Each structure stands twice: as structure tokens, then as C-alpha cells.
Amino acid sequence: MNTELDRIDREILRLLQQDGRLANAQLADAVALSPSACLRRLQRLESSGVIEGYAARLDGAAIGRPNTVFIEVTLNSQGSNALDAFERAVAACPAVLECHLMSGDFDYLLRVAVADMADYERLHRQQLAAFPHVARIRTAFAMRAVVPSRGYPL
Numbered sequence: 106m107n108t109e110l111d112r113i114d115r116e117i118l119r120l121l122q123q124d125g126r127l128a129n130a131q132l133a134d135a136v137a138l139s140p141s142a143c144l145r146r147l148q149r150l151e152s153s154g155v156i157e158g159y160a161a162r163l164d165g166a167a168i169g170r171p172n173t174v175f176i177e178v179t180l181n182s183q184g185s186n187a188l189d190a191f192e193r194a195v196a197a198c199p200a201v202l203e204c205h206l207m208s209g210d211f212d213y214l215l216r217v218a219v220a221d222m223a224d225y226e227r228l229h230r231q232q233l234a235a236f237p238h239v240a241r242i243r244t245a246f247a248m249r250a251v252v253p254s255r256g257y258p259l
Contacts, residue, residue: 108153113138115259117146118155122256125159162254170218173247174225176233177211181240188212190237198236200228211243 110118116136120127127135133143150156165171180187188206195204195215203216215233219225225244233242 108150108155110155110259114146114150114155117143117150119256119259121156122259165218169220170224172219172221172225173250174217174219175245175247176215176217177241177243177245178213178215178233178236178239179211179241180213180238182238183212187238191239194236198232200232211241 113136117132120132120135129144129147130140132147133140136143138146147156165173178191180191191213192204192206195201195213200217200219201215202218203214205214206212207214217225217228219228225246229242229244233239
């Protein structure tokens with residue numbers, strides 16, 4: 106999906122990454138288009154998959170999950186069956202916020218948010234260690250976000 110993006114498309118995307126709740130009329134005004142022209146562009150960006158969806162960003166501390174944990178997972182096999190089984194298991198685990206297949210010294214990098222060390226220990230014992238084909242788990246707790254999650258540079 107390699108959609109050509111012009112200057113106006115990029116500005117629409119930049120503005121929506123800052124505030125996904127912008128009304129179409131506000132967005133149109135900000136990019137100097139009529140509301141109908143802006144809506145057509147927005148619908149094209151959505152239907153082409155450039156815009157994958159809309160979501161609220163939550164404050165982990167406010168919902169009782171103030172600790173971000175990064176977890177390196179190494180599998181005991183790189184075979185397709187092992188990768189598929191692990192990926193199915195991790196996708197079914199609601200505690201996992203992100204999971205990336207990696208190159209390098211480990212196979213997957215997971216990001217989870219936990220309440221505290223006891224919450225992480227429960228997650229580790231009951232879920233992470235039980236995922237199929239796991240050979241090694243290395244964990245690092247983030248002390249604070251220096252650059253919090255933000256949109257893509259456009």
C-alpha cells in the first residue's frame with residue numbers, strides 16, 4: 106500500500122496525529138479546503154489504509170498500570186510452526202500492548218504495562234513463560250518516557 110501523499114494529505118495526517126477528534130470542518134479550515142474536499146481526502150486516506158483507525162491515548166498511571174516493561178523473548182526454534190504458535194499466543198494476551206518480530210539477538214520485543222512488580226511476576230509466571238517455544242525472557246522496566254509515543258514524522 107504505497108499511497109502518494111501530497112502536502113495537504115501530509116498536513117491532514119499531521120493534524121490528526123495531534124488530535125484525532127478534530128471535526129472535519131476544523132480540519133478543512135486548517136488545510137484551506139472546503140469541508141467536502143477535505144472529507145473526500147480523509148475517506149481516501151482511510152480506505153487506502155494510510156489511516157488504520159482512531160484511538161484514545163490513555164495515561165497508564167491513571168488506569169492503574171504506571172509501569173512500562175519491555176520484554177525480549179527468544180524462542181527455542183525459528184521454524185514457521187514455532188513462530189506462528191508464539192504469535193497466536195501473544196496476540197491472545199490482552200496484557201501485551203505491542204509485539205514486534207525482531208532481527209538480532211532475540212526474536213520478539215514486547216511492551217506491556219503493569220501495576221507493579223507483583224503484577225509483572227504474575228504476568229511472567231502465568232502467561233509469558235507459558236507461551237509456546239519460549240527459551241529465554243529478558244525484562245527491562247522503563248524508568249520514564251523521555252520521548253512518549255508520538256505520530257510518524259511527515
